Ligand SMILES: Nc1ncnc2c1ncn2[C@@H]1O[C@H](COP(=O)(O)OP(=O)(O)OP(=O)(O)O)[C@@H](O)[C@H]1O
């Protein structure tokens with residue numbers, strides 16, 4: 001009920017239009033019953049008795065019926081239009097609100113919520129929440145109409161009114177029972193439908209795994225099991241409908257019958273006229289359908305409440321990442337200094353009662369202005385977590401991360417975005433042109449800047465060779481890019497913003513080692529406009545690491561050692577092992593790659609055609 005009240009408060013004018021339309025429709029339904037009664041009583045009966053038709057009376061009757069029909073159509077139009085408008089506007093408004101909220105909520109919130117849930121929050125939950133809106137004005141109009149009908153019955157004859165008082169509540173009650181029993185069945189069918197399409201989606205997405213692992217049969221079985229469940233759920237919906245629909249159809253007819261029986265006695269007693277009897281009998285028939293609108297609203301309510309609860313959970317979610325008010329001088333072209341001081345961090349546990357494991361402890365290091373620092377460590381050591389902290393995707397539990405001495409939490413969102421850029425471990429390419437992917441419509445990033453960024457990322461070669469150059473569509477529905485090409489595109493995207501601190505999380509792993517070294521050497525020389533950025537780079541390759549001014553060796557979330565590459569090789573056994581192991585793996589891959597190039601047109605998974 002609160003949900004419906006809220007809907008009315010948000011769109012009061014449209015709701016008023018819809019209800020007015022519905023009430024108009026309802027009054028006209030009652031009016032039509034009386035006009036039909038009048039026509040029968042005043043025109044048809046005398047005509048049959050006399051054997052001739054009064055033209056004047058007939059014309060009057062026709063005009064009245066026509067007028068009522070027009071008003072009824074106007075009423076239906078107003079109601080449908082108003083209800084539709086209201087429902088879709090509310091849905092659109094709430095979809096926008098939910099998605100905007102998603103973007104505002106911090107990463108820590110997203111870590112706890114699965115993508116599938118988020119999608120269904122924005123889609124079906126919002127839809128379900130506002131579903132009863134469409135029949136609501138109809139139901140309100142119907143209530144008004146029922147009251148009107150009962151009042152007019154009492155004005156006509158108390159005996160007939162009693163019949164009405166017996167039939168209408170019975171019809172209403174039947175509708176309520178029907179809706180209550182139908183709602184859970186339909187909810188189940190809805191959920192199964194989502195699951196079936198989810199499984200289908202997963203098998204398409206994972207087609208590569210399904211095929212190469214020979215899982216076709218199991219996937220088909222998995223799908224069939226759910227499809228059968230859905231079938232059973234839909235059959236049970238149909239069965240219920242089969243029982244109730246005839247009852248709902250029959251009840252008004254029984255009412256009409258009762259009216260005729262009771263009416264015949266009253267007519268003989270002289271209490272009512274033929275006109276009145278026909279009117280009332282007709283009234284029972286036309287009222288049956290609108291009463292069902294009330295049932296529809298009641299049927300949708302539980303689903304609406306559930307949907308609304310999930311939508312509200314998003315809208316009311318707290319933990320927004322508050323930004324500060326300080327800004328670093330945007331005109332300052334010089335590189336920024338990044339400092340971690342005694343940083344501790346743990347991801348929030350998936351469920352509140354579980355303890356969150358600490359991922360980083362006592363992490364402290366500095367990337368001095370214009371210097372390159374390499375972050376090295378085994379998998380799971382916390383390198384990506386350090387990268388997330390450095391660009392404030394997450395905040396430390398304790399300790400500070402500062403840029404030029406200013407805590408990241410004190411900076412405005414805009415200042416932060418202008419100063420730092422992260423190239424993430426998993427490259428993301430928008431389904432858009434190369435140009436849009438790189439410039440992101442940031443002010444002051446023209447084609448020249450895009451090309452300069454592409455050059456630094458060693459990506460100008462393959463982009464120039466694309467069919468439409470910068471206008472080539474890439475991503476899901478455009479030209480497919482190799483892993484290395486994707487990485488270089490996302491690197492160029494970061495560079496185009498002229499960041500003063502660049503954080504590269506394993507951002508060139510799919511790129512040829514020689515190219516990777518060339519990129520890094522170029523970056524040390526400067527971002528597109530010549531000013532060198534400070535660089536924090538997660539790296540594995542010896543050639544890359546060797547370019548860094550300092551190496552931080554991270555293991556299990558702790559800084560175990562720091563120094564130059566040569567120093568660490570000599571003094572830290574774990575470090576030497578890691579780098580050597582990686583180098584060997586790399587060499588093996590390199591040999592395979594050479595083999596691929598000898599055998600032309602092989603798998604095509606990792607061929608770099610541009611170099
Ligand atoms: N979103 C998350 N929620 C919970 N735990 C996480 C999350 N992301 C990472 N972790 C955990 O934090 C630890 C460090 O992860 P991180 O991604 O920082 O490692 P990494 O050094 O980047 O590893 P890799 O070399 O494989 O990229 C791991 O134990 C991982 O399981």
Ligand SMILES: [Mg+2]
Pocket residue numbers: 383384385425505
């Ligand atoms: Mg990582």
